């Protein structure tokens with residue numbers, strides 16, 4: 001028998017590990033206590049070096065221990081991790097995983113926001129602040145609302161400016177298309193775009209118009225015949241882009257007066273620019289500065 005100074009128990013010699021440096025060839029502490037000691041010293045060393053220790057905590061079937069919140073949770077509360085060989089789950093539970101990810105991004109990138117700016121747009125928070133300051137804190141399109149959204153060119157990835165939520169969405173609905181924007185501005189200004197617009201609707205349009213018009217008349221409480229006439233006068237096409245079929249009767253939000261029938265992208269896009277031709281025009285200038293009146297006319301008449 002041998003006495004262990006840690007647990008104070010006398011145990012069989014075989015309960016003590018081997019240690020050549022000890023006179024009896026056995027460790028000073030019993031195996032159980034030695035285990036606790038080495039774990040403690042490992043943790044202490046790890047803590048000194050600023051590492052965290054991943055502890056294996058036994059969890060019942062279908063459960064797993066999260067070392068961050070130190071709770072045993074059902075495995076469904078852990079994310080999938082294909083590269084993990086042991087159980088294919090993330091080390092931390094889902095909420096902790098999110099927080100750890102955020103902490104790491106803050107640690108590596110200065111802030112969550114900086115990470116997003118870098119990751120999505122390749123700019124830093126400083127770049128963002130500088131751009132916004134150059135814009136006087138305002139949206140680069142309407143120059144009225146506060147700039148809040150980073151706008152970038154989808155084909156080149158170049159960051160163009162900081163926009164307000166509405167203008168950013170507006171550009172999205174027009175897919176950065178200059179002609180579409182020019183036509184929308186023309187529509188709001190009531191500029192006659194097509195002098196030689198086809199007067200008679202084509203066969204396909206004529207077929208589509210009745211169902212569309214009945215849907216639209218119901219939706220807007222207009223007389224069926226009025227909607228029919230409106231769409232016919234527009235050759236069965238959206239009154240802004242003259243390309244797609246009208247799906248929406250546009251009305252002036254100030255007076256409630258019904259204007260014309262528009263396709264969905266034009267209607268939504270114009271709405272995002274708050275039915276204001278100036279904002280659409282500024283969007284045009286923003287994408288292709290500076291735009292001359294002749295260029296504008298060229299866009300709307302040969303679009």
Ligand SMILES: [Zn+2]
Pocket residue numbers: 004005006007008009029030031032033034
């Ligand atoms: Zn012991």
Ligand SMILES: [Zn+2]
Pocket residue numbers: 066067068069070071092093094095096097
């Ligand atoms: Zn957790």
Ligand SMILES: [Zn+2]
Pocket residue numbers: 139140141142143144145163164165166167168
């Ligand atoms: Zn704006």
Ligand SMILES: [Zn+2]
Pocket residue numbers: 238239240241242243244262263264265266267
């Ligand atoms: Zn349209």
Ligand SMILES: [Zn+2]
Pocket residue numbers: 251
């Ligand atoms: Zn509306």
